[in-house]
Amino acid sequence: MSERIDLNGTWKVRWYDNQRGDRHTRLFEPDAVLDRAWDAQVPGEIHEDLIRLGLIKEPTLGLECLSARWVEEMFWHYRRSFQSSSLLVGERAWLVFEGLALAAVIYLNGKEVGRHANYFYPCRLDVTDHLIDGENILVVTVESGLVHAADKQTKGLEHVPDAAPQKRPWLRIVQSSHGWDWSPRLLNVGIHGNVYLERTSALRIETLVVLAKLDSQLERGSVTARLIVEGFIETKVTLTVSLPEKDLTQTIEFVVKPGTNRLEAVIDVERPELWWPIGHGAQPLYTVNAKLSWDGNEWVDSRRIGFRHVRINQEPHPEQGHYFIVEINGKPIFCKGGNFVPADIIFNRINRERYVTLIDRAVESNCNFLRIWGGGLYESDEFYDLCNERGILVWQEFIFACNRYPGYDEAFYNDVRKEAIHHIRRLAHHPSLIIWCGNNEMEWGGLEWGWEKGIVAPDYVLFHRLLPSLLREEDGTRYYQPSSPFSPDGAPPNADESGDQHPWNIGFADNDFRKYREMICRFPNEGGILGPNALQTVMACLPPGMDQPGSFAWELHDNSVSFWGGSKPYPDEMLEFWLGKSIDTMSVEDYVYWGGLLQGIGLSEYVKNFRRRMFDSSAAIFWMYNDTWPTTRSWTIVDYYLRRTPAFWPVKRAYAPVAVVVTRESDFVRIYGINEGPEISMELRCGLFALDGGYPLNLTSVVNLPENASTIIAEFDAAQWDSLGTTTHVAYALLKQGDIEVARDTLFLPLFKEMKWPESQLRIRQIEGKAIFESDTFAWRVCLDLEGDTALPDNFFDVYPGIPTTLDWPANLATPKVIRIGNS
Numbered sequence: 001m002s003e004r005i006d007l008n009g010t011w012k013v014r015w016y017d018n019q020r021g022d023r024h025t026r027l028f029e030p031d032a033v034l035d036r037a038w039d040a041q042v043p044g045e046i047h048e049d050l051i052r053l054g055l056i057k058e059p060t061l062g063l064e065c066l067s068a069r070w071v072e073e074m075f076w077h078y079r080r081s082f083q084s085s086s087l088l089v090g091e092r093a094w095l096v097f098e099g100l101a102l103a104a105v106i107y108l109n110g111k112e113v114g115r116h117a118n119y120f121y122p123c124r125l126d127v128t129d130h131l132i133d134g135e136n137i138l139v140v141t142v143e144s145g146l147v148h149a150a151d152k153q154t155k156g157l158e159h160v161p162d163a164a165p166q167k168r169p170w171l172r173i174v175q176s177s178h179g180w181d182w183s184p185r186l187l188n189v190g191i192h193g194n195v196y197l198e199r200t201s202a203l204r205i206e207t208l209v210v211l212a213k214l215d216s217q218l219e220r221g222s223v224t225a226r227l228i229v230e231g232f233i234e235t236k237v238t239l240t241v242s243l244p245e246k247d248l249t250q251t252i253e254f255v256v257k258p259g260t261n262r263l264e265a266v267i268d269v270e271r272p273e274l275w276w277p278i279g280h281g282a283q284p285l286y287t288v289n290a291k292l293s294w295d296g297n298e299w300v301d302s303r304r305i306g307f308r309h310v311r312i313n314q315e316p317h318p319e320q321g322h323y324f325i326v327e328i329n330g331k332p333i334f335c336k337g338g339n340f341v342p343a344d345i346i347f348n349r350i351n352r353e354r355y356v357t358l359i360d361r362a363v364e365s366n367c368n369f370l371r372i373w374g375g376g377l378y379e380s381d382e383f384y385d386l387c388n389e390r391g392i393l394v395w396q397e398f399i400f401a402c403n404r405y406p407g408y409d410e411a412f413y414n415d416v417r418k419e420a421i422h423h424i425r426r427l428a429h430h431p432s433l434i435i436w437c438g439n440n441e442m443e444w445g446g447l448e449w450g451w452e453k454g455i456v457a458p459d460y461v462l463f464h465r466l467l468p469s470l471l472r473e474e475d476g477t478r479y480y481q482p483s484s485p486f487s488p489d490g491a492p493p494n495a496d497e498s499g500d501q502h503p504w505n506i507g508f509a510d511n512d513f514r515k516y517r518e519m520i521c522r523f524p525n526e527g528g529i530l531g532p533n534a535l536q537t538v539m540a541c542l543p544p545g546m547d548q549p550g551s552f553a554w555e556l557h558d559n560s561v562s563f564w565g566g567s568k569p570y571p572d573e574m575l576e577f578w579l580g581k582s583i584d585t586m587s588v589e590d591y592v593y594w595g596g597l598l599q600g601i602g603l604s605e606y607v608k609n610f611r612r613r614m615f616d617s618s619a620a621i622f623w624m625y626n627d628t629w630p631t632t633r634s635w636t637i638v639d640y641y642l643r644r645t646p647a648f649w650p651v652k653r654a655y656a657p658v659a660v661v662v663t664r665e666s667d668f669v670r671i672y673g674i675n676e677g678p679e680i681s682m683e684l685r686c687g688l689f690a691l692d693g694g695y696p697l698n699l700t701s702v703v704n705l706p707e708n709a710s711t712i713i714a715e716f717d718a719a720q721w722d723s724l725g726t727t728t729h730v731a732y733a734l735l736k737q738g739d740i741e742v743a744r745d746t747l748f749l750p751l752f753k754e755m756k757w758p759e760s761q762l763r764i765r766q767i768e769g770k771a772i773f774e775s776d777t778f779a780w781r782v783c784l785d786l787e788g789d790t791a792l793p794d795n796f797f798d799v800y801p802g803i804p805t806t807l808d809w810p811a812n813l814a815t816p817k818v819i820r821i822g823n824s
C-alpha cells in the first residue's frame with residue numbers, strides 16, 4: 001500500500017527574535033497554548049500571512065519593502081498536528097516539504113528529524129521511527145538563511161560591500177531576492193510548497209522522467225520513460241508506458257531491488273508530427289502515460305511531450321569566428337525575445353494566470369524565445385507547459401549569477417548536485433526547453449572583472465564538470481554551455497564573433513544606441529536600455545508627496561544603475577543627450593512619455609540591427625522581458641502589473657514576421673527586407689522625405705522577400721541626403737501588399753535634439769473598423785496610451801507626411817485619442 005496524507009492548510013505560526021517571545025520548544029507540547037500564535041497558510045509565505053494579519057503592508061508598494069525588512073531577520077515557528085495510525089510491519093513513512101524558504105529544522109513529536117536549506121528541491125525526511133499512533137505534533141522552524149549561513153566565509157567569493165552579512169553565494173534561493181539592479185532586497189520565508197506524509201512498504205516512486213528524441217532526418221522518434229524507484233525489498237513490478245495518440249503501448253516486467261532502481265521503457269515513434277517554435281509551424285503535443293503495478297498496487301502518472309530536432313550550429317563562420325544558430329527540425333530560427341526574471345518578488349504568488357498573461361504578451365509582441373536568467377528561478381511546470389503549447393523556445397540557466405560560488409565546499413557541492421538532478425529530471429519532457437546553461441556572466445566575470453583576486457574559479461567544478469556530467473546521465477538530449485556569455489575554444493567569453501553575447505557597452509553609461517547599428521554579435525542574449533514602466537505602475541510606486549521623479553520612493557523603485565552615474569543618473573543623462581530635456585522639469589507623465597520613447601527606439605535599434613544580419617547574427621534577445629515588482633524605471637516591455645510599457649510597441653513592430661530596416665552604410669542607404677515566412681512579393685516604397693513634407697527621393701519597386709532570410713531589397717546613394725540635410729530629411733522604407741502596409745522603417749542620423757522638427761498636424765478619421773492618422777508634416781511617436789492595459793493595434797508610431805497611417809480599429813476599442821506627439 002502506498003498512501004499520502006495531505007498536510008497543507010492553515011498552520012499556526014509564532015515569530016521569535018531569539019531574544020524575547022516564546023521558545024519554540026513549547027510548541028512541541030500536545031497541549032501547547034496557541035493563543036498568541038497566528039494563522040499561516042501552507043503552502044505560503046510569511047510576508048503574505050503578515051499582510052493578511054495587517055502587520056505589514058503590501059511590500060511592492062511605496063516604501064513598504066523597507067518596513068518589511070525585519071521579517072527576514074526573525075525565526076518563524078510553524079506548528080500543526082495530524083492523526084496517523086501506527087505503521088505496519090515493513091512500512092515506512094516520510095515527511096515531504098516540496099518547498100522551504102529557506103533554512104528549516106523539522107521536529108516531529110519533539111525530536112529533530114531533519115534540516116534543509118535549499119529552496120530549489122524538496123525536503124524528504126524518513127520519519128519511520130518517529131511517527132506515533134494518534135496525534136503527531138509537527139513543528140518547523142524556518143529562517144531566511146541569514147543565521148544558517150552566518151559563519152560562512154564570503155571573503156574571496158563576493159565583491160559587493162555587503163557580501164559579509166548577506167551571504168548570497170551560500171544561500172540556494174533566488175539570487176535577485178538579495179537585491180539586484182531591478183529588484184529590492186526581500187528574502188522569502190516560509191513553507192512554500194505542499195507538505196505531506198507518505199507511507200509505503202515495498203517501494204517508493206521518486207519520479208517519472210520522460211525524454212523525447214527525434215533523428216536528424218525527422219522520421220524516427222523515440223520516447224524514453226524512466227521511472228526512478230527506491231526499493232526496500234525485492235519486488236516484481238510491471239511498467240506499462242503508452243502513447244495514446246499513436247496507439248503505442250509497451251509493457252515490461254522488472255524486479256525492483258533494494259536501493260535506487262531505474263526502470264526504463266523505450267518506445268519508437270515513426271514519423272511523429274513535428275513541434276515548431278511559433279511562427280514556423282504547429283505545436284503538436286503527445287501524451288505519455290506510465291503505470292506501475294506491483295502486489296495489487298497501481299501508480300500512474302503522465303507527461304506531455306513534443307518531437308523536435310534541435311541543433312546549435314556553431315560551425316566556423318566564413319569571415320570570423322563561429323556561427324551560433326538555433327536550428328529546429330533542420331531550420332535556422334532567428335530567436336526573438338527577452339530575459340525572464342521571477343514574475344513576483346514573493347514567488348508563491350506566481351500562479352498559472354500570471355504565466356498565461358506573461359506568455360500571451362510575449363506572443364503578442366512577436367517573441368519566440370525566453371531566456372530564464374540564472375539569478376532567478378527554475379520556473380514551475382505550468383510555465384514550460386505554456387511555452388510548449390505556444391511555441392516559445394526556452395533557454396534555462398542553473399541558478400547562479402554574477403558571483404563566485406563555493407564549489408569547493410563538500411556540502412554545498414552535494415546540495416547543488418541534488419538541486420540540479422531534481423530540475424533536469426523535472427523539466428526533461430518539455431519540448432520548449434532547448435538549452436541548459438550553467439550560469440549568468442560568471443565566466444565573463446571570472447576572466448575580465450578582476451575576479452582573479454580572491455579565490456580563483458572556486459566554482460569551476462560545478463559548471464565544467466558536475467552539471468555537464470549530470471546532464472549527460474539524466475538527459476543526454478540537450479545542448480549545454482557553462483555560462484552566458486560563453487565562447488568556445490577559449491575565446492573571450494563575450495567575444496562578438498562566437499558563442500552568445502551580452503552587449504552591454506550600450507545601456508549603462510553610454511546610451512548612444514546608434515552604436516547598435518555596427519554590432520555584429522552572433523547571438524546577443526542580453527542587452528538593453530532603461531525606461532519607465534506603464535504610467536499607473538510608476539504611480540503605484542510613489543506615495544503622496546513623493547510623486548515626482550527623483551523623490552525617495554522614485555529612487556527606491558528606480559533601477560540601481562541610476563546610482564552608478566556621475567552627477568546624474570545615466571537614464572536622466574540619456575534624456576539630455578538625445579532630447580536636450582531635463583528630468584528636473586518633468587512630471588511623472590512627461591517622463592513616462594519621453595523616457596518610454598527613447599527606450600522603445602533604443603530597443604528597436606538593437607532588434608533591427610541583429611535581425612537584418614540574420615543568420616550572421618541569429619538572435620536579438622534583450623534585457624529584460626518582465627519585472628519582479630513595480631518600478632519607476634526598468635529594462636522591461638511588460639511590467640509587474642503585466643502592463644505593456646511604452647517600449648512594448650516598438651519592440652513588437654521590430655519583431656514582426658515581415659520587417660524592413662533602413663541602414664546607412666558609408667555612402668549608401670541600404671534597405672533590408674526580413675521575412676520569416678514563405679517567399680513573398682511586396683511593393684516597396686523608399687527614399688527620402690522632408691520632415692515638413694515632400695518626398696525628394698521616392699523609389700518604388702516590387703520586391704521579392706525570400707523565405708526565412710534578410711535580403712537587401714534596395715539601395716541608393718546617400719549624397720542627395722547629405723546635400724538636403726540630415727536634420728531636415730530622413731530615409732524611409734515602406735512595404736505594402738495591395739493597400740495594406742506591412743512594415744516600415746525610418747532612419748535618423750543626428751541626435752533627436754539636433755533635428756529640425758516641424759509642428760505635426762495630426763488628424764484622425766475612423767471608418768469601418770479602421771482608424772486613419774494623417775498629417776501634412778511628419779508626426780513623431782504618436783502616443784495613444786501610457787497605461788498599457790489594452791492590446792492596442794499600435795502605439796508610439798510615426799505618421800509620414802501626406803501618407804496616412806491606417807490601423808485596424810475594432811469596435812470594442814474606445815475612440816482613439818492622441819495623448820502626445822513628439823513634435824507638437
Ligand code: BMA
Binds near residue numbers: 561623
Ligand atoms: C547583466 C544581467 C543582470 C543585470 C543586468 C543589468 O549583468 O545579467 O545581472 O540585471 O546586467 O544591470
